[in-house]
Amino acid sequence: MNSQEWLDEFNSAMAAMAIVPEPIEYRLHYDETGAIHMCSMQKHPESEQYIVVDRETYNNYTQYHVDIVKKRLIKIDMNPGVSVQLKRSNQGFKTVKHHAGLILELDETYDSVEYYEPNS
Secondary structure, eight states: OOHHHHHHHHHHHHHHTOOOOOOOOEEEEEOTTSOEEEEESSSOOSOSOEEEEOHHHHHTGGGEEEETTTTEEEEOOOOOSOOOOEEEESSSEEEETTEEEEEOOTTOOOSSEEEEEEOO
16 A cells, blocks of 8 residues: 555544534523523523624623513613723822722822813
8 A cells, every 4th residue: 555545544534534613603591680690602502592693792791681571682771871081180080190980088098190081
């Protein structure tokens, strides 16, 4: 047997042993309140409370809640309702320098601080 015959026979044997992958089905599992508590795409747990969705919805599952009566997704309104642009200032909210999201309480101290106020 030459090397090409051996290679052909090896490839056909490998093709015969090929394991068929489990198909992907994107599921969002929810609890009795409709909150999504788990996601699965293969080797799904035994549960009857799930919804099959597309890949994009699966990747953004935190934006949804389940209507358990109608068995459909409801998009959560993520709009906080108020938006205020801030600007650096010498007064206003005291924050950790270079970390404007870390607002300090009135009695807190920190080595480096900066201030922000509403940009009106």
